[in-house]
Amino acid sequence: MPDITLYFLQASRCIRTAWQLEELGLDYTLEFTDRENGKAPQHFKDASGDALGKFPLIKDGELIVTESGAIAEYLCEKYDTSHKLLPEDTATRIQCLRWLHAAEATYALHALAILYTRWFGADNPSAAEKTEQGMSVNVCNDMDFLDASLAKNKTKFLVGDTVTVADCMMLFSAQFILARQLGTKGRKWENVERWIAECEGTESYKRALEKTGHEL
Numbered sequence: 541m542p543d544i545t546l547y548f549l550q551a552s553r554c555i556r557t558a559w560q561l562e563e564l565g566l567d568y569t570l571e572f573t574d575r576e577n578g579k580a581p582q583h584f585k586d587a588s589g590d591a592l593g594k595f596p597l598i599k600d601g602e603l604i605v606t607e608s609g610a611i612a613e614y615l616c617e618k619y620d621t622s623h624k625l626l627p628e629d630t631a632t633r634i635q636c637l638r639w640l641h642a643a644e645a646t647y648a649l650h651a652l653a654i655l656y657t658r659w660f661g662a663d664n665p666s667a668a669e670k671t672e673q674g675m676s677v678n679v680c681n682d683m684d685f686l687d688a689s690l691a692k693n694k695t696k697f698l699v700g701d702t703v704t705v706a707d708c709m710m711l712f713s714a715q716f717i718l719a720r721q722l723g724t725k726g727r728k729w730e731n732v733e734r735w736i737a738e739c740e741g742t743e744s745y746k747r748a749l750e751k752t753g754h755e756l
């Protein structure tokens with residue numbers, strides 16, 4: 541049996557890892573913390589054993605794995621022996637990896653630029669507004685692309701009719717953008733909303749929410 545511990549910071553990307561662990565049917569110990577002044581408490585960072593102090597983080601025995609995307613790939617490599625979440629076929633696998641990386645490197649990147657502008661741009665509201673307007677173009681393009689991909693594929697989930705690692709990574713990014721209205725300009729994306737409902741309706745996702753108490 542694996543000896544996995546998930547360090548889980550409330551209201552964060554950690555839900556990606558919890559959902560993936562549930563999808564893989566793996567047992568894990570949960571180390572949970574609420575945020576303090578918006579941040580992870582120092583004692584939690586110290587206990588995690590990684591100097592950067594960012595979450596999610598898993599320990600698998602002695603091994604520490606950080607970065608939600610790297611954790612996702614690690615769990616697939618080590619424990620997804622039937623290739624349920626990351627199919628073997630190259631074309632499908634590349635689709636999954638594209639979304640796995642886009643979740644942080646495209647969707648979170650563009651959305652966080654807006655969030656940080658809101659946080660740190662208060663002294664210069666007109667400059668902050670200009671940055672938000674500029675960055676909204678990226679977010680809307682990203683969401684249009686996600687919506688169009690779902691419409692074109694006509695599948696329940698991002699890559700096919702069952703959950704893959706693409707969904708485990710992308711769901712939080714899309715939920716976060718929509719919940720905080722980061723560059724969305726009041727727009728709605730029907731196919732994205734349908735896909736979010738599919739993901740949230742899975743038993744594995746419900747278990748992840750129940751176990752962790754995650755809230756956006």
Ligand SMILES: N[C@@H](CCC(=O)N[C@@H](CS)C(=O)NCC(=O)O)C(=O)O
Nearest residue numbers: 552553579580594595596607608609
């Ligand atoms: N790219 C990293 C981002 C990790 C990250 O920034 N996590 C935030 C929460 S979503 C965090 O741990 N913040 C705690 C802090 O800064 O104190 C990943 O995907 O895991």
